[in-house]
Amino acid sequence: MDAPTSEQLLLEENARLRRELDALRQQARIFQAILDNAPILISTKDLEGRVTMANRHFEILDGYDAATFVGANVFDLFPPEIAEQLWRNDRRAALERRAVHEEESVYHCDKTLHTYLTTKFPLYGEQNEVIATCAVSTDITETRQAENDSVTDELTGLKNRRYFNMRFHEEQMRALRDNRLLCLLLLDVDRFKEYNDHYGHPQGDAVLKAVAACIRGALNRGGDLCFRIGGDEFACLFSASGEEECLALARQIHTAMAACAMAHQDNPPTGMVTLSSGAAFLHPGVSLDQDALYELADQALYRAKHQGRNRVST
Numbered sequence: 001m002d003a004p005t006s007e008q009l010l011l012e013e014n015a016r017l018r019r020e021l022d023a024l025r026q027q028a029r030i031f032q033a034i035l036d037n038a039p040i041l042i043s044t045k046d047l048e049g050r051v052t053m054a055n056r057h058f059e060i061l062d063g064y065d066a067a068t069f070v071g072a073n074v075f076d077l078f079p080p081e082i083a084e085q086l087w088r089n090d091r092r093a094a095l096e097r098r099a100v101h102e103e104e105s106v107y108h109c110d111k112t113l114h115t116y117l118t119t120k121f122p123l124y125g126e127q128n129e130v131i132a133t134c135a136v137s138t139d140i141t142e143t144r145q146a147e148n149d150s151v152t153d154e155l156t157g158l159k160n161r162r163y164f165n166m167r168f169h170e171e172q173m174r175a176l177r178d179n180r181l182l183c184l185l186l187l188d189v190d191r192f193k194e195y196n197d198h199y200g201h202p203q204g205d206a207v208l209k210a211v212a213a214c215i216r217g218a219l220n221r222g223g224d225l226c227f228r229i230g231g232d233e234f235a236c237l238f239s240a241s242g243e244e245e246c247l248a249l250a251r252q253i254h255t256a257m258a259a260c261a262m263a264h265q266d267n268p269p270t271g272m273v274t275l276s277s278g279a280a281f282l283h284p285g286v287s288l289d290q291d292a293l294y295e296l297a298d299q300a301l302y303r304a305k306h307q308g309r310n311r312v313s314t
């Protein structure tokens with residue numbers, strides 16, 4: 001058999017190149033379909049922070065304009081605090097040459113603020129140099145909301161018992177680290193059953209909301225935590241320099257409740273809605289677990305009730 005002529009070799013090479021080109025075009029169509037239909041944000045930026053590609057889902061963002069988005073800088077596109085956060089994460093991915101995972105906040109067209117979980121990673125050139133970054137972002141707003149709902153009391157907006165259990169150890173460790181006292185304060189509405197019976201359940205709910213507001217008003221430092229533990233029982237968990245500081249806070253809540261002046265005719269002698277509270281303390285260096293501290297606070301609350309209610313006991 002004769003060796004192929006140079007013309008035949010050229011035709012074969014052309015046919016091979018055409019097949020390769022067709023395959024590349026097919027691949028590009030697949031990638032484009034993915035970019036167009038993925039319900040997530042996918043974009044690339046150059047090392048100066050200019051957008052070089054953004055998929056169709058970006059239409060969901062406030063102020064997005066397909067004609068100007070690509071080529072614009074993050075600082076042209078987003079409010080300064082958001083742009084700063086986006087740019088910082090882009091830089092980290094490029095400089096550290098690795099994927100970074102961050103939560104980022106952006107506004108949607110309907111002006112609602114959404115939380116996205118974003119993975120940013122570097123894109124490399126032929127010499128393995130970083131030439132750009134890619135960001136892939138998933139909207140986790142509903143997940144975060146559901147997480148928050150699961151630890152929040154619907155009636156008062158305070159955190160619930162579940163969150164108390166989740167946070168206790170962390171607060172215990174923080175107080176120990178700061179060499180401060182950890183105080184657990186349990187508060188309970190006096191003769192609340194009678195209140196409900198006399199004034200009705202909806203008015204009872206209003207009392208519970210008022211208690212929550214008084215607690216919030218008194219415990220307004222960043223690290224203070226307040227909870228509705230269940231029914232008419234509330235809890236506060238906070239650190240202090242000494243027992244007197246804790247008791248002063250408890251009394252502040254009682255005073256705020258008295259200032260609400262909510263009538264409760266079956267609660268003698270005041271005839272007003274009052275609280276009873278029990279405080280327990282965890283001193284730095286003392287080993288006491290959550291259940292033991294809770295038990296101490298519960299016993300103190302029991303004493304407050306049995307010594308005549310409307311008081312703070314230890």
Ligand SMILES: Nc1nc2c(ncn2[C@@H]2O[C@H](COP(=O)(O)OP(=O)(O)OP(=O)(O)O)[C@@H](O)[C@H]2O)c(=O)[nH]1
Nearest residue numbers: 188189190191192193194196201204205231232305
């Ligand atoms: N309005 C209202 N009442 C509730 C809610 N959850 C629990 N309760 C009522 O809270 C009352 C709690 O009463 P008890 O635990 O018997 O105590 P108390 O009547 O406050 O008596 P002392 O604690 O001894 O002063 C019960 O009657 C419950 O039905 C709620 O979400 N809303």
